[in-house]
Amino acid sequence: VEASIPEPLREAWRKHSASEFTTKDEFEKELVRHIETTLARSLYNCDEHAAYSGTALAFRDRLIIEWNRTQQRQTLTDQKRVYYLSLEFLMGRALDNAMLNVGQKESARDINGVVTNCLTEGLKDLGFRIEDVISQEHDAALGNGGLGRLAACFLDSMATLNYPAWGYGLRYRYGIFKQEIIDGYQVEIPDYWLDNNPWEFPRHEITVDIQFYGTVRKYQDESGKLVHSWEDGEIVQAVAYDVPIPGYGTKTTNNLRLWSSKASSGEFDFQKFNAGDYESAVADQQRAETISAVLYPNDNLERGKELRLKQQYFWCAASLHDIVRRFKKSKRAWSEFPDQVAIQLNDTHPTMAIVELQRILIDIEGLEWDEAWNIVTKTFGYTNHTVLPEALEKWSVPLFQNLLPRHLQIIYDINLYFLQSVEKKFPNDREILSRVSIIEESHPKMVRMAYLAIIGSHKVNGVAELHSDLLKSTLFKDFVDIYGPDRFMNVTNGVTPRRWLHQANPELSALIAKKLGGHEFLTDLTLLDKLEAFVDDKEFRAEWSNIKTQNKLRLAKFIQETTGFKVNPTSLFDVQVKRIHEYKRQQLNIFGVIHRYLTIKAMSAEEKKKVVPRVSIIGGKAAPGYWMAKTIIHLINKVSSVVNNDSDVGDLLKVIFIQDYNVSKAEIICPASDISEHISTAGTEGSGTSNMKFVMNGGLIIGTCDGANIEITREIGESNIFLFGNLAEDVEELRHGHFYGKFELDPHLQKVFEAIKSGTFGDANEFQALISSIEEHGDYYLVSDDFNSYITTHEMVDEAFKQQDEWLAKSITSVARMGFFSTDRVINEYADSIWNVEPLVVKD
Numbered sequence: 001v002e003a004s005i006p007e008p009l010r011e012a013w014r015k016h017s018a019s020e021f022t023t024k025d026e027f028e029k030e031l032v033r034h035i036e037t038t039l040a041r042s043l044y045n046c047d048e049h050a051a052y053s054g055t056a057l058a059f060r061d062r063l064i065i066e067w068n069r070t071q072q073r074q075t076l077t078d079q080k081r082v083y084y085l086s087l088e089f090l091m092g093r094a095l096d097n098a099m100l101n102v103g104q105k106e107s108a109r110d111i112n113g114v115v116t117n118c119l120t121e122g123l124k125d126l127g128f129r130i131e132d133v134i135s136q137e138h139d140a141a142l143g144n145g146g147l148g149r150l151a152a153c154f155l156d157s158m159a160t161l162n163y164p165a166w167g168y169g170l171r172y173r174y175g176i177f178k179q180e181i182i183d184g185y186q187v188e189i190p191d192y193w194l195d196n197n198p199w200e201f202p203r204h205e206i207t208v209d210i211q212f213y214g215t216v217r218k219y220q221d222e223s224g225k226l227v228h229s230w231e232d233g234e235i236v237q238a239v240a241y242d243v244p245i246p247g248y249g250t251k252t253t254n255n256l257r258l259w260s261s262k263a264s265s266g267e268f269d270f271q272k273f274n275a276g277d278y279e280s281a282v283a284d285q286q287r288a289e290t291i292s293a294v295l296y297p298n299d300n301l302e303r304g305k306e307l308r309l310k311q312q313y314f315w316c317a318a319s320l321h322d323i324v325r326r327f328k329k330s331k332r333a334w335s336e337f338p339d340q341v342a343i344q345l346n347d348t349h350p351t352m353a354i355v356e357l358q359r360i361l362i363d364i365e366g367l368e369w370d371e372a373w374n375i376v377t378k379t380f381g382y383t384n385h386t387v388l389p390e391a392l393e394k395w396s397v398p399l400f401q402n403l404l405p406r407h408l409q410i411i412y413d414i415n416l417y418f419l420q421s422v423e424k425k426f427p428n429d430r431e432i433l434s435r436v437s438i439i440e441e442s443h444p445k446m447v448r449m450a451y452l453a454i455i456g457s458h459k460v461n462g463v464a465e466l467h468s469d470l471l472k473s474t475l476f477k478d479f480v481d482i483y484g485p486d487r488f489m490n491v492t493n494g495v496t497p498r499r500w501l502h503q504a505n506p507e508l509s510a511l512i513a514k515k516l517g518g519h520e521f522l523t524d525l526t527l528l529d530k531l532e533a534f535v536d537d538k539e540f541r542a543e544w545s546n547i548k549t550q551n552k553l554r555l556a557k558f559i560q561e562t563t564g565f566k567v568n569p570t571s572l573f574d575v576q577v578k579r580i581h582e583y584k585r586q587q588l589n590i591f592g593v594i595h596r597y598l599t600i601k602a603m604s605a606e607e608k609k610k611v612v613p614r615v616s617i618i619g620g621k622a623a624p625g626y627w628m629a630k631t632i633i634h635l636i637n638k639v640s641s642v643v644n645n646d647s648d649v650g651d652l653l654k655v656i657f658i659q660d661y662n663v664s665k666a667e668i669i670c671p672a673s674d675i676s677e678h679i680s681t682a683g684t685e686g687s688g689t690s691n692m693k694f695v696m697n698g699g700l701i702i703g704t705c706d707g708a709n710i711e712i713t714r715e716i717g718e719s720n721i722f723l724f725g726n727l728a729e730d731v732e733e734l735r736h737g738h739f740y741g742k743f744e745l746d747p748h749l750q751k752v753f754e755a756i757k758s759g760t761f762g763d764a765n766e767f768q769a770l771i772s773s774i775e776e777h778g779d780y781y782l783v784s785d786d787f788n789s790y791i792t793t794h795e796m797v798d799e800a801f802k803q804q805d806e807w808l809a810k811s812i813t814s815v816a817r818m819g820f821f822s823t824d825r826v827i828n829e830y831a832d833s834i835w836n837v838e839p840l841v842v843k844d
């Protein structure tokens with residue numbers, strides 16, 4: 001292809017294509033040009049937001065050139081690509097990340113964050129501070145929590161490691177809602193985020209027609225072959241929007257393709273319109289656009305809504321069409337499809353892709369069932385993120401039948417062949433057939449998506465060791481018996497050190513770089529182990545400690561600006577930020593805070609002198625329909641207003657609820673914690689990833705033996721983490737005991753409940769459900785069982801914090817041992833053991 005373009009032509013393009021800014025003048029010129037022409041603003045009406053837009057535009061011009069080259073390169077080499085299908089990509093802000101990854105934002109800042117490079121200086125010349133400009137950007141919040149953020153970290157690592165990889169998702173018009181707290185209650189505000197988004201490129205020429213509803217007509221063609229023809233119904237158009245994903249310090253800029261729904265411009269609507277039936281024509285259009293309108297705001301919960309299934313199929317079908325089109329251009333035989341394409345399913349949300357590929361191969365391309373199914377299973381891998389029963393996707397058969405009639409037939413066939421093979425293997429076991437059937441024989445019948453995903457994939461993985469073990473021994477046990485253990489594996493999660501260390505904590509990153517002689521650790525995180533040699537270095541410790549203090553000051557300032565509460569930065573900052581969920585046990589946290597409050601209230605002045613002052617910081621969103629989670633938020637806010645205004649307590653305890661917790665707030669919060677809480681009931685958290693972010697930033701953690709806490713402990717050492725509570729292996733028996741009346745409320749927790757019931761935190765009725773779920777309804781999450789262990793472990797935290805030297809040693813040692821938790825390691829594991837793809841490295 002390249003050779004066909006004459007040299008002079010190539011030379012002309014090369015000469016004029018944009019390159020990195022080398023002087024601030026170059027940058028300023030571009031910035032002013034974009035502000036004056038693209039944005040139609042001037043010196044007189046250029047506010048910080050316009051400065052942000054101008055900077056982003058100037059910058060994306062550079063990004064897009066590498067993006068183009070990467071795509072060309074990947075097309076030319078035509079090697080295997082990986083496609084990451086995720087209904088959520090929780091990206092956060094792009095500008096800062098893009099500047100860092102492309103190396104235009106020097107990391108060599110001083111302690112005040114002052115940078116000396118062309119972007120900073122250029123903006124300063126025009127009257128702006130780079131930090132203020134960066135913070136104008138609206139977070140891209142196309143995700144709920146862990147699952148969506150993991151997908152974003154994966155994109156960063158895949159590009160950084162030069163894998164030919166695409167993300168596929170939905171372009172929601174509304175991301176996760178914004179949270180406001182009014183009178184202590186969560187209020188949801190729509191997150192309309194798309195106006196003037198400089199990071200997406202609409203590809204109006206790339207559209208796919210997606211069919212819904214209709215009927216299946218069966219007939220024999222001329223050759224006598226049975227044909228299934230899916231006819232009628234309605235067509236919705238998928239339009240591609242591309243988001244460039246720059247790798248850190250590489251030439252690879254990968255693509256995230258997001259699909260937006262649009263009414264197909266078929267004659268049908270047009271006829272209605274011409275016939276004067278405007279309303280119905282408009283209604284059709286709106287119905288089509290509704291598909292990609294809004295992200296479902298549930299984390300770890302599936303509710304079986306038709307629109308959700310529509311979203312899933314719309315996105316899977318558009319992505320598959322795109323992937324197949326790309327494959328067909330290579331003119332290879334279908335049997336080579338799995339050598340060219342690996343598709344990873346981020347949870348069961350994209351499971352329809354399995355069925356859709358099978359449909360394309362048998363109904364459209366005319367392959368035989370077995371040949372097609374062999375291709376399908378070699379292509380897909382499935383990642384499970386949770387064992388919570390309420391999060392497992394099931395779709396009602398009647399709903400399926402109506403929306404996707406042909407797909408339901410294919411699912412029934414997949415199930416038939418599968419059950420036949422099971423029967424062959426276990427001829428005398430009737431029970432197993434109904435246990436593993438894709439169709440649950442309930443009323444109505446349900447399609448079990450996780451089973452379909454297992455059957456249609458060659459590898460299934462969990463996200464931390466305990467989680468993967470639990471999958472094998474409980475949820476998917478029968479499938480291990482059927483397929484053998486090799487289909488099931490573990491890939492422990494990680495986070496990208498670029499965003500979660502370098503970008504969020506530039507001072508710490510700079511200090512580490514100074515000690516290790518460069519920033520190589522950002523692409524080989526195991527190099528952090530060299531830090532351990534400096535644990536006893538006095539000067540180094542002082543610098544380390546000073547950085548934590550600066551980060552705490554920054555958070556304290558943020559807290560004062562957003563809540564009005566003043567917190568003392570020498571206090572112990574105790575943080576729990578994540579989605580609010582009973583299994584994550586923010587209720588345990590706030591009950592612990594109340595216990596602390598009551599303890600301080602009962603102290604003499606002498607006793608108070610020994611107390612380690614503490615700031616309890618809690619943040620997170622509750623799903624709008626999750627009433628218990630909302631009650632927890634309400635209690636936290638009531639406790640906050642009582643405790644923070646109690647002069648008996650003063651600085652000894654402050655309680656802060658951070659409103660609207662999101663990625664960009666996490667970047668301020670993670671570097672500022674002394675201790676963070678990862679306290680889920682053992683066996684319930686898949687992995688957790690913020691635990692990794694906090695430790696990477698020099699915070700210690702208090703946690704249960706759950707998810708990746710276990711591997712973090714193994715890496716950093718038991719003496720560097722505060723573990724408490726019952727073990728996963730004992731949970732079932734404890735729950736069983738509760739059910740049969742074996743339950744004694746922890747006496748300290750009882751005191752806490754008495755305080756709540758007596759109205760200390762306002763109307764006690766408001767919190768009754770929270771209390772009775774423990775006292776009367778079996779304490780499913782073992783709050784009472786773990787309470788004593790929790791509060792005594794917090795006392796140990798206080799004591800440890802008094803020994804600042806030892807605390808610092810723990811902090812430094814932990815960071816030094818966190819090399820394992822980079823998503824670079826994670827992606828390499830997926831690439832080697834699931835995808836079988838190689839990086840595509842380019843030399844300069």
Ligand code: 475
Pocket residue numbers: 144145146147148150298299300301302385386391463493685686687688689707
């Ligand atoms: C786990 N979201 C974390 C993280 O692996 C884990 C489910 C259904 C519908 C909508 N959203 C979901 C999740 O299940 C989810 O976020 N899971 C999380 O995935 C990454 O670290 O333990 O809870």
